[in-house]
Amino acid sequence: MTPSAPAYRRLGVEERRSQLLEAALGLFAHRAPEDVSLDDVAEAAGVSRPLVYRYFPGGKQQLYEAALRSAADELEQCFDEPRDGPLLIRLSRALDRYLAFVDEHDAGFSALLQGGSVVETSRTTAIVDGVRRAAAEHILRHLGVTEPGLRLRMTVRMWITAVEAASLIWLDESKQPPVGELRDWLVEQFVAVLSVTANRDPQTAALVTALAADG
Amino acid sequence: MTPSAPAYRRLGVEERRSQLLEAALGLFAHRAPEDVSLDDVAEAAGVSRPLVYRYFPGGKQQLYEAALRSAADELEQCFDEPRDGPLLIRLSRALDRYLAFVDEHDAGFSALLQGGSVVETSRTTAIVDGVRRAAAEHILRHLGVTEPGLRLRMTVRMWITAVEAASLIWLDESKQPPVGELRDWLVEQFVAVLSVTANRDPQTAALVTALAADG
Numbered sequence: 001m002t003p004s005a006p007a008y009r010r011l012g013v014e015e016r017r018s019q020l021l022e023a024a025l026g027l028f029a030h031r032a033p034e035d036v037s038l039d040d041v042a043e044a045a046g047v048s049r050p051l052v053y054r055y056f057p058g059g060k061q062q063l064y065e066a067a068l069r070s071a072a073d074e075l076e077q078c079f080d081e082p083r084d085g086p087l088l089i090r091l092s093r094a095l096d097r098y099l100a101f102v103d104e105h106d107a108g109f110s111a112l113l114q115g116g117s118v119v120e121t122s123r124t125t126a127i128v129d130g131v132r133r134a135a136a137e138h139i140l141r142h143l144g145v146t147e148p149g150l151r152l153r154m155t156v157r158m159w160i161t162a163v164e165a166a167s168l169i170w171l172d173e174s175k176q177p178p179v180g181e182l183r184d185w186l187v188e189q190f191v192a193v194l195s196v197t198a199n200r201d202p203q204t205a206a207l208v209t210a211l212a213a214d215g
Numbered sequence: 216m217t218p219s220a221p222a223y224r225r226l227g228v229e230e231r232r233s234q235l236l237e238a239a240l241g242l243f244a245h246r247a248p249e250d251v252s253l254d255d256v257a258e259a260a261g262v263s264r265p266l267v268y269r270y271f272p273g274g275k276q277q278l279y280e281a282a283l284r285s286a287a288d289e290l291e292q293c294f295d296e297p298r299d300g301p302l303l304i305r306l307s308r309a310l311d312r313y314l315a316f317v318d319e320h321d322a323g324f325s326a327l328l329q330g331g332s333v334v335e336t337s338r339t340t341a342i343v344d345g346v347r348r349a350a351a352e353h354i355l356r357h358l359g360v361t362e363p364g365l366r367l368r369m370t371v372r373m374w375i376t377a378v379e380a381a382s383l384i385w386l387d388e389s390k391q392p393p394v395g396e397l398r399d400w401l402v403e404q405f406v407a408v409l410s411v412t413a414n415r416d417p418q419t420a421a422l423v424t425a426l427a428a429d430g
Contacts, residue, residue, distance in 0.1 A: 150391055151400075154384050158377040158404075165376035169369050176365055177415075185366075185415060189373075192407040200392075200400060 017055055020045050024067040029108030033064050068124055071108070072131045075101055079138040086214045088187055090142055095163075095183045102167045103175065110168055135160050143207055151201040159190050235260050235270055239282045244323030248279050283339055286323070287346045290316055294353040301429045303402055305357055310378075310398045317382045318390065325383055350375050358422055366416040374405050 011019060023045035027036045038060055042049045056063040078097035081090045102109050113128060136156050140148050148156070163186055170182060177185070191211065198205040226234060238260035242251045253275055257264045271278040293312035296305045317324050328343060351371050355363050363371070378401055385397060392400070406426065413420040 150388055154381055154388075157384055158380045161380035162373040162377045162408075165373045166369055169372055173365055173369075181415070185411070188411045188414070189408050192411045193377075193404050196400070196403045196407045199403070200396070 016047075016051075018070075020047070020052060020055055020063070021067050021070050024063050025071060025105070025108050028064065028067060029106055033060070036060070038063070065124060065127070068127050071105065072127050075131050076134045079135055081138070081142070083142060087142060087211055088191070088214070091139075091187055091190065092183055094138070095186055096179075098163075099167070099170075099179050099183060102171065103179065106171060110171055113164060113168060132157070132160055132164075144210075145203070145207070149201060149203050151197050152204045152207070155193055155197040155204065159193055162186075162189065231262075231266075232270055233285075235262070235267060235278070236282050236285050239278050240286060240320070240323050243279070243282060244321055248275070251275070253278070280339060280342070283342050286320065287342050290346050291349045294350055296353070296357070298357060302357060302426060303406070303429070306354075306402055306405065307398055309353070310401055311394075313378075314382070314385075314394050314398060317386065318394065321386060325386055328379060328383060347372070347375055347379075359425075360418070360422070364416060364418050366412050367419050367422070370408055370412040370419065374408055377401075377404065 020041065024036070024041050027040055027044055038052050038056075039049055041063065042052045045052070052063070053059070056066065075098070078101055079094050081094045083090070136153070139156050139160075140152075145152065166182065166186060170176070191208075194204055194208050194211070198208040235256065239251070239256050242255055242259055253267050254264055256278065257267045260267070267278070268274070271281065290313070293316055294309050296309045298305070351368070354371050354375075355367075360367065381397065381401060385391070406423075409419055409423050409426070413423040
């Protein structure tokens with residue numbers, strides 16, 4: 001970019017906002033949020049610091065929350081799967097999209113989930129928890145359950161947490177095992193933990209029977 | 216306590232420190248750390264604010280980290296199980312101690328694990344991660360594995376995360392299901408996810424065979 005024709009003049013408000021969020025997510029991907037300054041974001045986006053402040057007058061905290069919100073929205077879209085075909089195939093497709101998101105956002109995904117930054121607040125925790133809740137609701141809807149009992153809810157939420165943990169380890173381990181194996185393995189674990197719960201819970205037992213007949 | 220004979224004169228340095236940490240943990244148990252002031256801690260402990268500062272000159276952040284460290288040490292002791300008898304019995308006993316810790320610390324346990332407070336930092340995250348790592352090492356040691364492969368490590372860490380999630384939901388759900396059922400259910404899930412991994416990993420397959428012969 002040459003000083004005489006700064007690229008940032010060419011963008012509209014929404015485009016500019018998106019560009020700044022992208023730049024911020026890229027930086028948060030590789031450094032703890034407390035080590036990212038607004039100057040860094042301005043430099044990464046090729047714009048001036050005042051411009052960053054014009055879009056995010058609340059400074060870094062506002063920018064961080066907006067970046068997290070934008071990533072969370074994108075993540076929730078991964079779970080948006082039509083209710084057609086065998087359930088475990090739908091779950092595989094949703095996991096494919098989710099794992100592609102993890103792959104793309106990489107260290108940024110870890111930073112978002114692991115927290116522990118000075119800009120983390122109850123609001124940012126609420127955003128991440130909202131994604132978890134949305135994932136659980138999607139799964140229960142696909143399972144056709146409108147009033148999930150405690151044991152079924154716990155099982156689904158425990159599996160979602162295990163998937164998160166698997167994603168973080170997968171990123172740490174140079175994305176091994178291969179993504180297709182990881183996806184199949186996670187689906188198998190879902191069936192396994194549901195089957196364990198089925199021994200203690202009639203509602204889950206009925207679902208496991210239906211799943212077995214579904215393939 | 217009467218003003219003429221304040222109780223806090225009677226305690227030694229270590230006792231006083233413990234008392235302040237207890238008071239702090241009690242407060243963090245029911246409120247977000249950012250809503251707890253040093254005045255609150257002083258009041259809960261029945262001491263003066265300057266006394267709290269004498270023990271924790273770094274203020275609330277230092278007190279919070281010390282309280283977290285103290286809870287983490289206690290938690291790690293839960294995993295300290297002799298290597299005698301069938302493995303799943305040892306796992307049950309360790310889970311009993313862990314769940315008793317969760318029961319006792321209640322909302323404070325949630326606060327410690329869920330983070331999202333303004334006093335959370337990379338140091339506090341490291342403390343919580345250290346407990347997770349210690350739990351994984353204990354399990355692998357009991358399994359007799361010195362060089363765990365990726366798939367086994369992932370399985371153990373995913374289960375630990377699922378146990379954490381179960382604990383948090385259990386606290387949210389008025390401690391239902393009963394603690395004995397929860398413990399057995401978690402042990403069953405451990406066997407189930409190991410068995411799924413065994414289909415993909417010879418090292419885990421050998422462990423599952425050994426576990427089945429162990430009872």
